[in-house]
Amino acid sequence: MxxxxxxxxxxxxxxxxxxxxxxxxxxxxxxxxxxxxxxxxxxxxxxxxxxxxxxxxxxxxxxxxxxxxxxxxxxxxxxxxxxxxxxxxxxxxxxxxxxxxxxxxxxxxxxxxxxxxxxxxxxxxxxxxxxxxxxxxxxxxxxxxxxxxxxxxxxxxxxxxxxxxxxxxxxxxxxxxxxxxxxxxxxxxxxxxxxxxxxxxxxxxxxxxxxxxxxxxxxxxxxxxxxxxxxxxxxxxxxxxxxxxxxxxxxxxxxxxxxxxxxxxxxxxxxxxxxxxxxxxxxxxxxxxxxxxxxxxxxxxxxxxxxxxxxxxxxxxxxxxxxxxxxxxxxxxxxxxxxxxxxxxxxxxxxxxxxxxxxxxxxxxxxxxxxxxxxxxxxxxxxxxxxxxxxxxxxTMDEEGYIRFVGRKKEMIIKGGYNIYPQEIEDVLRKYPKVREVAIVGLPDPIMGELVCAAIKLKDEVTCTMEEINEFLRPQFASYKLPSRVVFVEEIPTTASGKIQKTKLKDALMESV
The missing domain is CATH 3.40.50.12780 (ANL, N-terminal domain)
Known part of the structure; x- marks a missing residue:
């Protein structure tokens, strides 16, 4: 060319x-x-x-x-x-x-x-x-x-x-x-x-x-x-x-x-x-x-x-x-x-x-x-x-050449041999009326290898529970994709360009266990 x-x-x-x-x-x-x-x-x-x-x-x-x-x-x-x-x-x-x-x-x-x-x-x-x-x-x-x-x-x-x-x-x-x-x-x-x-x-x-x-x-x-x-x-x-x-x-x-x-x-x-x-x-x-x-x-x-x-x-x-x-x-x-x-x-x-x-x-x-x-x-x-x-x-790429972004390869969660892409869960959770921002990360687990963890920043003046979150997700995902842990946070760390710093978030979540 x-x-x-x-x-x-x-x-x-x-x-x-x-x-x-x-x-x-x-x-x-x-x-x-x-x-x-x-x-x-x-x-x-x-x-x-x-x-x-x-x-x-x-x-x-x-x-x-x-x-x-x-x-x-x-x-x-x-x-x-x-x-x-x-x-x-x-x-x-x-x-x-x-x-x-x-x-x-x-x-x-x-x-x-x-x-x-x-x-x-x-x-x-x-x-x-x-x-x-x-x-x-x-x-x-x-x-x-x-x-x-x-x-x-x-x-x-x-x-x-x-x-x-x-x-x-x-x-x-x-x-x-x-x-x-x-x-x-x-x-x-x-x-x-x-x-x-x-x-x-x-x-x-x-x-x-x-x-x-x-x-x-x-x-x-x-x-x-x-x-x-x-x-x-x-x-x-x-x-x-x-x-x-x-x-x-x-x-x-x-x-x-x-x-x-x-x-x-x-x-x-x-x-x-x-x-x-x-x-x-x-x-x-x-x-x-x-x-x-x-x-x-x-x-x-x-x-x-x-x-x-x-x-x-x-x-x-x-x-x-x-x-x-x-x-x-x-x-x-x-x-x-x-x-x-x-x-x-x-x-x-x-x-x-x-x-x-x-x-x-x-x-x-x-x-x-x-x-x-x-x-x-x-x-x-x-x-x-x-x-x-x-x-x-x-x-993924469709027949017309359009690209659909699925997520970072290194962010993929492997739970009990199943591949879980955080972004598909994040996309759905962002639609929940109480959620302002969300990030899904994998946390180590001695039996399953990794577990799904959701860090959620709620909208102002609302409260929520893990049960509520999973009840919302359950009709749309197989059970192995549901978060095993939900943490409600004040802020989700990002870079100056707006990217969520998942490594930093994961470290913080592991320290809080």
């Missing part, structure tokens, strides 16, 4: 700034920047990076919320041929230390949240720490770097989109230690292009970016897509449904990509009906499964053509429900392979299975990672000699 010519990340912004320099590019509730102004500041920042000793191939850490400075850094780091290492500013010391040490970052840009991490220990791992939107004695600040005049000759770096690495994205660690996923320029740029084309985006669109830019969803489906289509971006650094709804009305937002939990919170907001959301046109949801009733409610009550996506850090975007799709294709599937991508469903021997049979989702396409940083053995386990990546996710 011949690949179309794709620009590098920095070239993408340069091209858009040349075409529409006066077009508003970014509003982050602090500043408004046109594409021309954004490109000018990216160049200044790139000169600052060179002055800090950053050269082609060096790693630069960025631990910031969704700010205009974050956007500038992403493009400036690409412009000098360095490698971006973005991560959550709410990470704790051991997570931050691991990422900086593993990546070998020379410089890291941080916000004031970093003070909680243990600044000195982190500073010892890198050559330079730059503070953003605050000052700290003895350290350079972002504002100082942007005021200086730089005489250094700027290096001529032209990244190869197919082979050069744009960023290391560290996996969320839901199933083990984080791994540095090496992502090419093509992966994020073409993902943004493909998603945007499917959603019929253009320069009149206004994106609200509520997903964190340090996550592949925020980075490729939001940022790169918006820049490619010369659209305006509204950045929200701290998500709150009230603020998101307010900004949709105020900025006439047309494209709203969000994880399911965000959409549910917006729909449930007590003042939802007071906001004018008539500008909304489309958006995608992903990162975790979106209940069919939420999809339908978004389409009906928000007037938005919501599409459903599936992807991974290692691949970028994989599937999307077509813009024109209706009915069960949107409500019950995660769509078809996007342009430039192949998908197949395989068994334990990695052989394709017939239509409708559950197996592992395998991927081949432009978004595939270069590998896990310094982990050749784990890379070889995930990617075969023909370039197929095995996602560890289970699904």
């Amino acid at each position: 011949a690949l179309e010519r794709v620009l590098s990340v920095s070239q993408l912004l340069e091209k858009t700034a040349e075409r529409t320099p006066a077009k508003e590019a970014v509003y982050d509730l602090v500043r408004r920047l046109t594409y021309g102004e954004l490109q000018k500041e990216v160049h200044q920042l790139a000169c600052a990076l060179v002055s800090l000793g950053i050269k082609e191939g060096d790693r630069v850490g960025v631990s910031l919320p969704n700010w205009h400075e974050t956007v500038e850094l992403f493009f400036a780091i690409s412009k000098v041929g360095a490698i971006l290492v973005p991560f959550n500013p709410k990470y704790r010391a051991h997570e931050v230390n691991y990422i900086l040490a593993n990546s070998g970052a020379k410089v890291v840009f941080v916000c004031e949240d970093f003070e909680k991490v243990g600044f000195e220990s982190v500073a010892s791992l890198v050559e330079t720490v730059v503070t953003v939107r605050y000052e700290k004695q003895g350290y350079q600040s972002f504002s100082e770097l942007m005021k200086k005049e730089y005489q250094t000759a700027f290096p001529s770096v032209i990244p190869d989109p197919d082979n050069d690495i744009f960023c290391f994205l560290y996996t969320s660690g839901t199933t083990g230690s984080p791994k540095g996923v090496m992502i090419t320029h093509r992966s994020v740029v073409q993902s943004g292009m493909a998603i945007g084309k499917s959603l019929k985006c253009d320069q009149d669109d206004v994106f609200i970016i509520v997903s964190p830019l340090f996550h592949v969803f925020g980075m490729s489906c939001n940022l790169m897509s918006a820049v490619y289509f010369q659209s305006k971006m509204v950045l929200l650094d701290k998500y709150h449904p009230h603020k998101a709804l307010q900004l949709i009305e105020q900025e006439k937002v047309t494209v709203h990509h969000a994880v399911p939990a965000m959409l549910a919170m917006e729909l449930q907001h007590p003042d939802f009906a007071a906001y004018d959301l008539s500008s909304l046109r489309t958006g995608i949801t992903g990162a975790s499964l979106c209940p069919p009733e939420t999809i339908q409610a978004v389409r009906d009550r928000m007037g938005m053509n919501l599409c459903v996506s599936f992807g991974t850090t290692e691949t970028g975007s994989v599937t999307l429900t077509p813009y024109e799709a209706q009915g069960h294709h949107v409500l019950d599937t995660v769509g078809k392979a996007i342009d430039g991508v192949e998908i197949r469903i395989v068994n334990e021997q990695r052989e394709p299975v017939p239509s409708g049979v559950t197996g592992e989702i395998a991927y081949r396409g432009f978004g595939l990672m270069k590998g896990y940083y310094q982990l050749p053995e784990q890379t070889a386990l995930a990617i075969d000699k023909d370039g197929w990546y095995y996602t560890g996710d289970l699904g």
Whole structure:
């Protein structure tokens, strides 16, 4: 399959700034920047990076919320041929230390949240720490770097989109230690292009970016897509449904990509009906499964053509429900392979299975990672000699190519020799009127191997019992699938991207036994 010519990340912004320099590019509730102004500041920042000793191939850490400075850094780091290492500013010391040490970052840009991490220990791992939107004695600040005049000759770096690495994205660690996923320029740029084309985006669109830019969803489906289509971006650094709804009305937002939990919170907001959301046109949801009733409610009550996506850090975007799709294709599937991508469903021997049979989702396409940083053995386990990546996710494919997501392979529960897929139980339990959120995990049992455990967050001011839950489930499932244990919890742990952290949940449940 011949690949179309794709620009590098920095070239993408340069091209858009040349075409529409006066077009508003970014509003982050602090500043408004046109594409021309954004490109000018990216160049200044790139000169600052060179002055800090950053050269082609060096790693630069960025631990910031969704700010205009974050956007500038992403493009400036690409412009000098360095490698971006973005991560959550709410990470704790051991997570931050691991990422900086593993990546070998020379410089890291941080916000004031970093003070909680243990600044000195982190500073010892890198050559330079730059503070953003605050000052700290003895350290350079972002504002100082942007005021200086730089005489250094700027290096001529032209990244190869197919082979050069744009960023290391560290996996969320839901199933083990984080791994540095090496992502090419093509992966994020073409993902943004493909998603945007499917959603019929253009320069009149206004994106609200509520997903964190340090996550592949925020980075490729939001940022790169918006820049490619010369659209305006509204950045929200701290998500709150009230603020998101307010900004949709105020900025006439047309494209709203969000994880399911965000959409549910917006729909449930007590003042939802007071906001004018008539500008909304489309958006995608992903990162975790979106209940069919939420999809339908978004389409009906928000007037938005919501599409459903599936992807991974290692691949970028994989599937999307077509813009024109209706009915069960949107409500019950995660769509078809996007342009430039192949998908197949395989068994334990990695052989394709017939239509409708559950197996592992395998991927081949432009978004595939270069590998896990310094982990050749784990890379070889995930990617075969023909370039197929095995996602560890289970699904089925129908005769039209639509994928139905079944769950994580590692989350499958084996009870007395029977395979139990948590998601099918979760899907049903979410429909129970008292349940706000649910996660099903397997807990070890000396006789059965594993038992089904349901962690349930109830809606406000309701009570419930295990007997009630199983009475609801009994008509729909064989008895071996019913939870042997039901725990009612205040919160279910999730990552910044909205994925339930089942490893963390399982550990907590085992400690409480």
